Amino acid sequence: MDVAEKQFTELYERHHGDVWRYVARRVGRSDVGDVVAEVFLVAWRRLSDVPAGSALPWLYGVARLVLSNEARGQRRWQELALRVAAEPDRSISVDHADEVVSQRDVAVAFGRLSAADQEVLRLVAWERLSVAEAAVALGQSRATCAMRLMRARRRLRMQLGVVGDGAQRATRATPSMSNWGA
Known part of the structure; x- marks a missing residue:
């Protein structure tokens, strides 16, 4: 195991539970795993940006941004569903x-x-x-x-x-x- 893997493993083991609880208080149980996985994916990709003395607040900040992106994506899906529902029924046979x-x-x-x-x-x-x-x-x-x-x-x-x-x-x-x- 190289140094980065070891550093990430320690970060994950130390803070996974805290991040899980943080996310669980903000979304439904079914979405928690996906959001937490995304948070730690960002942490892995930006491992050099994780502050040594305050990793947990940094992870909470990442979680907040991931949750924000998820909420924005949900709003877009809902808006799309409303627009599609408002479209006229194209199944009626009309000459177009x-x-x-x-x-x-x-x-x-x-x-x-x-x-x-x-x-x-x-x-x-x-x-x-x-x-x-x-x-x-x-x-x-x-x-x-x-x-x-x-x-x-x-x-x-x-x-x-x-x-x-x-x-x-x-x-x-x-x-x-x-x-x-x-």
């Missing part, structure tokens, strides 16, 4: 030809955009980031990001043929584009 054509048109138009335009649109529409959050992700100011987003939307509309005499197509494309953020 216009919707398919519209989606294909959007995909083709989107593919013609520059990588920078695609990225700002993806962050706002697909990842559901606000302009301020997208700016952080892109390493830009909020104003720069807002301008890039506005220009990317305009170029997408141009690619879709929305400008000028493409008004009928604009009506079909607008619902697909309504999720593209503000």
Whole structure:
């Protein structure tokens, strides 16, 4: 057994029970083992970061972050379930030809955009980031990001043929584009 393994084994044996109880007071019994395992996985990966004299508080901090991530993941699953439940029943036989054509048109138009335009649109529409959050992700100011987003939307509309005499197509494309953020 090398030094790191020995150090981790001692850490685990000394603090496993305390971490288990800490987690058990915060989540249901069925989830405790997974959370504790994640805490000690982080401890193994960051063994050199574990403070020598105060390992237990450090482990509690890791546990708090793991629990926070778990809670965030649960909220996302619940939000997804609610969104899926709110979707209209697609099992009813309806002709979706216009919707398919519209989606294909959007995909083709989107593919013609520059990588920078695609990225700002993806962050706002697909990842559901606000302009301020997208700016952080892109390493830009909020104003720069807002301008890039506005220009990317305009170029997408141009690619879709929305400008000028493409008004009928604009009506079909607008619902697909309504999720593209503000």
